[in-house]
Amino acid sequence: MSVIATKIRYITYLLVAISVIVPLIRPLGLPIPIxxxxxxxxxxxxxxxxxxxxxxxxxxxxxxxxxxxxxxxIVLQQLVDLPVKFIIYxxxxxxxxxxxxxxxxxxxxxxxxxxxxxVDIGYIAGEETALAAWVDDIHKTSSQxxxxxxxxxxxxxxxxRTGADIDFVIVIGHLxxxxxxxxxxxxxxxxxxAWANVISFYMPYVISGQVSGLVPGLKGAGEYxxxxxxxxxxxxSSDAISITHLLVIGIIxxxxxxxxxxxxxxxxxxxxxx
Amino acid sequence: MFDVKKEIxxxxxxxxxxxxxxxxxxxxPILNIIGTEMKVWxxxxxxxxxxxxxxxxxxxxxxxxxxxxxxxxxxxxTLIVMVIVLILGLLPPIGDRSEFVWIYNAIILPGTNTTxxxxxFFIFSAASRSFIxxxxxxxxxxxxxxxxxxxxTPIITSILPSLLEFGQWILxxxxxxxxxxxxxxxxxxxxxxxxxxxxxxxxxxxxxAQ
Numbered sequence: 001m002s003v004i005a006t007k008i009r010y011i012t013y014l015l016v017a018i019s020v021i022v023p024l025i026r027p028l029g030l031p032i033p034i035x036x037x038x039x040x041x042x043x044x045x046x047x048x049x050x051x052x053x054x055x056x057x058x059x060x061x062x063x064x065x066x067x068x069x070x071x072x073x074i075v076l077q078q079l080v081d082l083p084v085k086f087i088i089y090x091x092x093x094x095x096x097x098x099x100x101x102x103x104x105x106x107x108x109x110x111x112x113x114x115x116x117x118x119v120d121i122g123y124i125a126g127e128e129t130a131l132a133a134w135v136d137d138i139h140k141t142s143s144q145x146x147x148x149x150x151x152x153x154x155x156x157x158x159x160x161r162t163g164a165d166i167d168f169v170i171v172i173g174h175l176x177x178x179x180x181x182x183x184x185x186x187x188x189x190x191x192x193x194a195w196a197n198v199i200s201f202y203m204p205y206v207i208s209g210q211v212s213g214l215v216p217g218l219k220g221a222g223e224y225x226x227x228x229x230x231x232x233x234x235x236x237s238s239d240a241i242s243i244t245h246l247l248v249i250g251i252i253x254x255x256x257x258x259x260x261x262x263x264x265x266x267x268x269x270x271x272x273x274x
Numbered sequence: 275m276f277d278v279k280k281e282i283x284x285x286x287x288x289x290x291x292x293x294x295x296x297x298x299x300x301x302x303p304i305l306n307i308i309g310t311e312m313k314v315w316x317x318x319x320x321x322x323x324x325x326x327x328x329x330x331x332x333x334x335x336x337x338x339x340x341x342x343x344x345x346x347x348x349x350x351x352t353l354i355v356m357v358i359v360l361i362l363g364l365l366p367p368i369g370d371r372s373e374f375v376w377i378y379n380a381i382i383l384p385g386t387n388t389t390x391x392x393x394x395f396f397i398f399s400a401a402s403r404s405f406i407x408x409x410x411x412x413x414x415x416x417x418x419x420x421x422x423x424x425x426x427t428p429i430i431t432s433i434l435p436s437l438l439e440f441g442q443w444i445l446x447x448x449x450x451x452x453x454x455x456x457x458x459x460x461x462x463x464x465x466x467x468x469x470x471x472x473x474x475x476x477x478x479x480x481x482x483a484q
Binding site: 012061063204207238241244246251 | 382398431
């Protein structure tokens with residue numbers, strides 16, 4: 001590789017780093033239009049009646065934390081404000097740890113009491129089979145919660161025994177297991193916060209009405225924060241998304257210009273040679 | 275040739291498949307109970323699989339250390355770290371001890387996030403080289419890529435709201451049609467695989483190859 005090409009590559013890397021870091025440190029407040037499916041998800045949750053039992057089925061943690069972490073935070077903030085009960089079910093071994101240490105520990109739970117208004121089931125090994133077993137018999141499959149308390153000792157779980165007792169599901173991550181094991185069996189409404197790159201895969205489920213609302217990753221978290229009137233990491237990251245996307249468009253344009261210039265020069269050389 | 279072991283395992287497979295499948299179609303309480311019990315056992319076995327994975331992990335790295343192969347100090351370090359995390363994770367309160375939480379939040383999480391985030395630089399580098407209109411096909415690829423970028427850039431869609439609407443149409447009509455066909459095909463494939471399992475025709479990839 002030529003010295004100039006290496007230099008251009010390093011300059012590009014530097015520009016990428018700057019365009020990500022600066023908006024995160026100092027948010028620019030660039031406009032964020034709300035995607036219709038994000039609004040649909042927000043309204044579906046906001047209009048839940050009092051006493052609704054919600055299952056938060058999550059795969060956050062580790063590598064997907066930067067994209068789905070802000071989604072998990074903002075939707076939990078919304079649930080804390082609503083008169084609903086929720087159960088956190090982890091499909092990734094680190095999800096409950098993330099919830100307890102990075103979200104709930106730093107959030108004002110506004111009087112929501114553990115065991116009465118919300119429960120953390122923790123991680124259950126076995127992926128989709130585990131969810132199938134769990135909705136069949138919750139008390140048998142997860143006899144203890146994340147903290148080791150017997151499930152039967154938690155007041156909220158006394159009348160929640162099978163998937164039929166769940167009124168609404170919020171998926172943060174993989175959607176399909178919930179569709180197959182909960183929505184298809186019990187007709188439970190589902191809303192989903194997914195990685196931006198799987199939105200195309202999940203869109204047919206929104207059109208069919210199986211999923212009410214689809215939030216596209218970090219960009220969607222920013223939109224959701226605006227709907228909640230509580231801009232945070234997601235909104236700041238939206239600025240970074242705007243700047244980096246503009247940069248990549250610029251780089252693509254430059255790449256094409258460079259290619260055409262070299263192509264023209266080559267053709268000129270060939271013609272000159274003839 | 276009649277292989278007793280193979281036939282018995284196929285029979286178990288058929289019986290288990292039917293027990294789990296039939297409650298979807300018929301309200302049979304006894305099958306429901308047995309089916310639930312089997313799923314719970316699947317969860318227990320998944321937990322045991324983690325243990326087996328850990329044993330394999332230790333066996334693999336220990337062998338490297340004992341054989342003193344090049345770079346075996348990395349294997350030794352992996353084993354040491356594993357033991358430390360395991361001990362801290364098992365000390366009461368299990369999985370919630372502050373030192374364990376610190377290891378996860380201060381080492382594992384930033385480590386995995388950093389590894390993934392580094393991809394950004396390579397994606398930029400790749401975009402500048404692959405999104406070039408060399409011919410008609412690559413030109414269409416370039417246009418699609420640019421459109422997706424425009425659609426996902428909040429600042430652009432706020433200036434051109436119709437782009438967001440058009441993007442939603444693309445997602446909801448042509449793209450969804452393609453993915454729907456893909457999903458239905460996968461479903462039909464799964465159904466045929468389930469049928470083969472139930473009638474005992476599914477012998478597994480290895481046996482089929484034989």
